[in-house]
Amino acid sequence: MNDSPALLQPAVFFDRDGVVNVSPGEGYVLKPEDFHLSPGIIKALAICHQRGFKLILVTSQQGVGKGLMNQPTLDAIHVAMQEALAPADACFDGIYSCTHLSGTCSxxxxxxxxxLQAQREHGIDLTRSWLVGDHDRDIQMAVNAGVPKTIRILSHHEPGITATHTLDSTEGLTALLAEVL
Ligand SMILES: [Mg+2]
Ligand SMILES: [Zn+2]
Structure with missing residues (x-):
C-alpha cells in the first residue's frame, strides 16, 4: 500500500441490511435466496465508482456469532451479491463483517x-469519504472513524443522531450521490 496522500482514494462506506439489500427487519438474512437488492442501489453503487470512490461494505452479521448461520453461508451471500453487482461495475472493493456476539469483540x-482496517488495506482518504447507513450505529461509526459525511436511509430504526443527509429510501440515493460526490 502506498501512503502518499496524492494516491489515496476516497471511499463510500455502505452498511448492508436496509441499505444495499432490503432490511430483514429484526432478524438476519440467512441464505442467498433471502437477499434482495434495494431499489436503485445498483446505480447508486455504480456512480460511486464512476466518480472515483472505492466501495466498501461494513456490515454487522451477528447471526454468525449466534450460530444461526455459518461463515461459508455468509460468504456465499456476498459472492451472490457481488455477481449481481458486477455487470454494472458496482462490486464492492472490500467487504468487512463483524460476525461476533455483542460485547465479545472490538x-x-x-x-x-x-x-480503519479498510483504510489501511485499500489506501483510503477518510477525510473525503462518505458513509451510507440506516442505523445510529452506522452514523456514529463514521463519526468515530473521522468520516465527515453521512447519508441516512430511513428504516424501522429510530433516528437519534443526525446525518449529513437523510433519505426516505434508497430510490433517491443515485440522485443525491450524483450531486454531492
Ligand atoms: Mg442496516
Ligand atoms: Zn466484531
Whole structure:
C-alpha cells in the first residue's frame, strides 16, 4: 500500500441490511435466496465508482456469532451479491463483517475498527469519504472513524443522531450521490 496522500482514494462506506439489500427487519438474512437488492442501489453503487470512490461494505452479521448461520453461508451471500453487482461495475472493493456476539469483540459498530482496517488495506482518504447507513450505529461509526459525511436511509430504526443527509429510501440515493460526490 502506498501512503502518499496524492494516491489515496476516497471511499463510500455502505452498511448492508436496509441499505444495499432490503432490511430483514429484526432478524438476519440467512441464505442467498433471502437477499434482495434495494431499489436503485445498483446505480447508486455504480456512480460511486464512476466518480472515483472505492466501495466498501461494513456490515454487522451477528447471526454468525449466534450460530444461526455459518461463515461459508455468509460468504456465499456476498459472492451472490457481488455477481449481481458486477455487470454494472458496482462490486464492492472490500467487504468487512463483524460476525461476533455483542460485547465479545472490538469491531462491532459503532467501533471505527472496520473502517480503519479498510483504510489501511485499500489506501483510503477518510477525510473525503462518505458513509451510507440506516442505523445510529452506522452514523456514529463514521463519526468515530473521522468520516465527515453521512447519508441516512430511513428504516424501522429510530433516528437519534443526525446525518449529513437523510433519505426516505434508497430510490433517491443515485440522485443525491450524483450531486454531492
Ligand atoms: Mg442496516
Ligand atoms: Zn466484531
Amino acid at each position: 469491531c462491532r459498530k459503532p467501533s471505527p475498527e472496520m473502517i
